[in-house]
Amino acid sequence: MANNKTATIAVRAGINNDKHHGAVVAPIHLSSTYSLTGFNEKREFDYSRTGNPTRATFAEAVAELEQGAHGIVTSTGMSSVHLLCQLLAVDDLVVIPHDCYGGSYRLFSHLEKRGLFKLVVVDQNDSDALEQALAQKPKLVLIETPSNPLLRIVDIKAVTEASQKAGALVAVDNTFLSPVLQQPLLLGADIVFHSTTKYINGHSDVVGGVLVTKDKELGEQLAWWANCIGITGSAFDSYLSLRGLKTLPIRMKQHQSNADAVAKFLAGHPAVEQVYYPGLADHPGHAIARKQQKSFGGMLSFEVKGGVEAVKVLFDNLSLFTLAQSLGGVESLISHPSTMTHAGMDLEAQLVAGISQSLVRISVGIEDIDDIINDLDAGLTASQSGLDNTGPEKKFTDKASTASNSEPGLRVVADNDQQTKPFSFNPALASLW
Numbered sequence: 565m566a567n568n569k570t571a572t573i574a575v576r577a578g579i580n581n582d583k584h585h586g587a588v589v590a591p592i593h594l595s596s597t598y599s600l601t602g603f604n605e606k607r608e609f610d611y612s613r614t615g616n617p618t619r620a621t622f623a624e625a626v627a628e629l630e631q632g633a634h635g636i637v638t639s640t641g642m643s644s645v646h647l648l649c650q651l652l653a654v655d656d657l658v659v660i661p662h663d664c665y666g667g668s669y670r671l672f673s674h675l676e677k678r679g680l681f682k683l684v685v686v687d688q689n690d691s692d693a694l695e696q697a698l699a700q701k702p703k704l705v706l707i708e709t710p711s712n713p714l715l716r717i718v719d720i721k722a723v724t725e726a727s728q729k730a731g732a733l734v735a736v737d738n739t740f741l742s743p744v745l746q747q748p749l750l751l752g753a754d755i756v757f758h759s760t761t762k763y764i765n766g767h768s769d770v771v772g773g774v775l776v777t778k779d780k781e782l783g784e785q786l787a788w789w790a791n792c793i794g795i796t797g798s799a800f801d802s803y804l805s806l807r808g809l810k811t812l813p814i815r816m817k818q819h820q821s822n823a824d825a826v827a828k829f830l831a832g833h834p835a836v837e838q839v840y841y842p843g844l845a846d847h848p849g850h851a852i853a854r855k856q857q858k859s860f861g862g863m864l865s866f867e868v869k870g871g872v873e874a875v876k877v878l879f880d881n882l883s884l885f886t887l888a889q890s891l892g893g894v895e896s897l898i899s900h901p902s903t904m905t906h907a908g909m910d911l912e913a914q915l916v917a918g919i920s921q922s923l924v925r926i927s928v929g930i931e932d933i934d935d936i937i938n939d940l941d942a943g944l945t946a947s948q949s950g951l952d953n954t955g956p957e958k959k960f961t962d963k964a965s966t967a968s969n970s971e972p973g974l975r976v977v978a979d980n981d982q983q984t985k986p987f988s989f990n991p992a993l994a995s996l997w
């Protein structure tokens with residue numbers, strides 16, 4: 565399918581590849597093992613941890629969308645990140661962004677504590693800090709843009725060039741945009757990876773991951789490790805993700821168009837203090853986003869006037885939006901980073917990170933835009949009128965007492981910390997999670 569355009573690659577992935585029956589849609593192969601044709605005569609596949617036809621079809625499709633040489637499908641987004649760690653020896657240094665996905669931060673920091681490699685955490689928009697980190701000749705540099713939840717943008721091309729000059733491999737977490745809106749390999753990166761749980765599958769019914777390498781040999785090395793440590797994705801998840809992938813380009817168009825309308829609506833709403841969306845001209849990363857992204861994506865966050873009390877009234881008065889973490893599905897989700905995704909940080913640390921009590925994050929779905937906006941409008945209007953008659957009986961729970969509702973994955977940071985002291989926030993790690 566050389567030279568096909570994105571939508572064609574996505575839709576045609578696996579179509580007509582069934583040599584046996586001519587099934588139009590790529591069949592699912594659930595078999596764990598495959599017969600040999602004779603003594604020491606293996607077929608293309610022999611055991612499904614090592615290779616599986618359904619998984620291979622999905623991997624090839626994503627590799628083609630990212631314009632890379634080799635795709636590796638893993639069981640979760642985190643196992644894709646973990647696979648990267650196999651590239652690191654004891655004396656190797658890895659550089660990660662200060663506002664990377666919390667699970668990635670947790671993995672790298674805990675493995676570093678066990679002495680598996682060295683770690684530096686930097687704000688990659690701080691050129692002095694980045695220069696200092698690169699002067700230590702890292703083996704691997706991780707980039708993640710846009711970041712969560714404030715949608716900060718990093719210049720992939722510039723950071724990649726500087727990192728490679730210092731001798732590092734560069735891996736980009738492209739989960740927030742998908743290959744339809746951003747192609748890091750074309751900006752020079754060596755590896756791009758995704759939590760396919762989000763936009764690539766897009767239907768909130770699979771947890772999965774994928775990595776794509778620019779270089780075939782590096783891809784084969786990672787595929788060897790994926791088989792060795794047993795983190796390859798299942799046939800069933802690959803089948804569902806391949807099915808989701810077919811509508812990725814058209815879904816992204818609708819996510820983008822809806823998010824753009826929501827951002828403009830919020831920016832003009834009297835109940836909203838500030839909107840964080842790279843598509844808005846006043847967003848600090850707007851110019852770079854315009855340069856390196858095809859459009860601005862479906863994620864945004866905003867501050868509601870009136871603090872956490874107003875946020876609670878807003879949430880109580882929404883009927884379309886679902887209060888949940890995760891992102892990238894067809895359905896609109898709304899969350900409160902302070903008590904949900906970022907509850908692992910204390911309040912002071914959250915403020916340092918720019919995460920206030922009044923910050924709300926939205927994964928804008930692909931429902932009718934009028935319904936999305938009407939729902940937000942009703943919630944926001946209520947959030948302000950509710951403040952006027954807040955009596956003593958109307959005390960809202962604050963962050964501290966709702967912290968137990970935090971994302972299970974993030975509580976593990978505290979619970980599983982090898983040290984006895986509770987998880988404490990390093991201000992250098994602003995805007996985690």
Ligand SMILES: *Cc1c(COP(=O)(O)O)cnc(C)c1O
Pocket residue numbers: 640641642643665667668708737739740758759760761762771772773
């Ligand atoms: C969700 C997510 C991950 C982790 O993926 P899982 O599929 O949950 O393991 C990694 N990076 C980003 C940016 C994510 O949003």
